[in-house]
Amino acid sequence: MKRDALTLLRDPVTMAPLELEVFEADGNEIIEGLLTCETRWYPITRGVPRLLTGDVRGDYSAFVEKHGLQDRLGFEPTSQPPASSQVETNKTFSDKWRRFKNYGFEAEHQKFLGGWFAKKFGLSSADELPGFYRQAESVLEIGPGSGFNTRFMAEHCPGPVVSIDISEAADTTYGNVGSMPNTHVVQADCNLIPCEDDTFDFAIADGVLHHTPDTRKATEAVYRKVRPGGRFFFYVYRQMGAARQFCDQYLRKHLSPLDPEACYQACEGITEMGRELSRLNATITLEKGIPLLGIPPGEHNVQRLLYYNFLKCFWNDAFDWETNNMVNFDWYHPHDAWQHTEDEVRGWLRDFGVTDYAINDANPNGISVLLRKPD
Ligand SMILES: C[S@@+](CC[C@H](N)C(=O)[O-])C[C@H]1O[C@@H](n2cnc3c(N)ncnc32)[C@H](O)[C@@H]1O
Incomplete structure (x- = not known):
């Protein structure tokens, strides 16, 4: 500190x-x-x-x-x-970020993740990210995990970047970025952020708020810390189609109570399926789709079709086997992992008095929101 x-x-x-x-x-x-x-x-x-x-x-x-x-x-x-469900959720992430300290820091990861952030912010390419962060004098980051994005933001934001994580992920973040002159890594709960309200130019909570006991409450708690006129980006899980929900609930019921090591092992079959479907590199065209399951007509990559609509069998060649398996573990192990509809999220924003915002489905698994707090 x-x-x-x-x-x-x-x-x-x-x-x-x-x-x-x-x-x-x-x-x-x-x-x-x-x-x-x-x-x-x-x-x-x-x-x-x-x-x-x-x-x-x-x-x-x-x-x-x-x-x-x-x-x-x-x-x-x-x-x-x-808040015992948070205690349970913390076990997943303390363990995950002890194992995957380098996540996001390797060149291949950065290429993928840079494009990903740009899409979620509604920018046309990763080249626009430095300019995006440079506009913020101060940043509040919730749930930094390894800290790969903390580093990127701290390199481009002229002022302090305060990174808050409730689990021992904070130690991994600190190990990776603590020596940068403008980073402040704190272990704290985003529901009880140890900073004054109306402070930060930009806040970001990417894939975090749905891992708290109450996503809406956590979203509001972070929003309070943004200064009037400042911006807040958050990404929360989207409620998926019926078949995916059914599989997810069943798998979570069995995988979430396992200790992390046993869960990593149990996820290997899911990861293998993702890899093999991905290697197929096959597409099918559905003239009718299955609207009841949320599957639209049109051309579908087979791996994506299964991934989005039946079970999370992630695979990306930019990552090694362990990291791909971790992404699947990350979906099925946390005690709390709430899913939300776009209407629900719009309702929260209405309640907060936010009118200037963009919702983006760059990632169909989630809802990406970039908002500006009223002056
Ligand atoms: C899925 S990881 C996301 C990490 C990073 N944002 C990324 O995209 O790689 C979720 C992170 O949120 C943290 N987290 C969960 N609940 C939290 C809370 N109530 N307050 C602060 N951080 C929390 C976890 O410890 C974990 O590091």
Whole structure:
């Protein structure tokens, strides 16, 4: 954590300013320390401030003992209502981002992901991304995972990029981008963001909000942090056709309770099917389609037809076997992975008072929204 993060960070519950005590530093970077306000304390460990409350808060007894804080920290943080589904979801992502630290940093990944972001923002190519980010003086990123996009944004955004992840993914993000001069990586819940409202020029939550207990609530919590006139991009899962929902529910019921390693293994058959269908490189033409299952008439790539309408059997040659398998694992393992309709999302935006927005189906599995908060 950098010392100047103190100007941005607040107690996530009361928004009170935080006081910093440094136990170990490396230049401007605080490796171990303590953040306090009147009634709460939060540790900084391995460079990351851990601004968590309630049942997602870690066990910091070793930290307290190491720094002889037992007598001083008599007050325990008050807890928020139980969020045990978030605790379960965090297990998926703490494990995933420990395994896939390099995701998005390799040249092949970047080519694919750059095009992907451009499409989701409604830009004509990845070449427009630097200019897109340069318009923002400050960025709030929710759920950075490996931090590949944190790095890209921090390279182009002139001001601070605050990246918030609730799971131990925050350690992976910090390991990858913590040394950049304008990044601030924080372990926190997007429902309790430790920053003032109306602050950021741009906020982004790509594939994150549907992994919280309540997608709408999380979307609103992030929206509050965007300054009037600022922009917010989010991507949430779209409710798919009936056959895909049926398969997904069945597979999730069996795969989600497994420990991550067992689930990775169980996903291998799905990944193999994606790879083999992809190798077929075959298309079929349906004159009628199956409207009841959401399958339109027209030409369909066979792998995509199965992928979008029956089960998520992802395969992309830009990734190795393990990474492809991880993408399928990522769909079936998280405890919370809500799907939404476009009408539902439009309803949220109406409730928030947003009128200036674009919804885009660059990825048919999801709903991509780029909005501007009213001035
Ligand atoms: C599927 S990953 C997406 C990572 C990255 N945005 C990407 O596209 O590669 C979802 C991330 O959201 C984080 N996450 C889930 N619930 C969260 C919450 N309530 N607050 C902050 N982060 C959360 C997870 O820990 C995980 O790192």
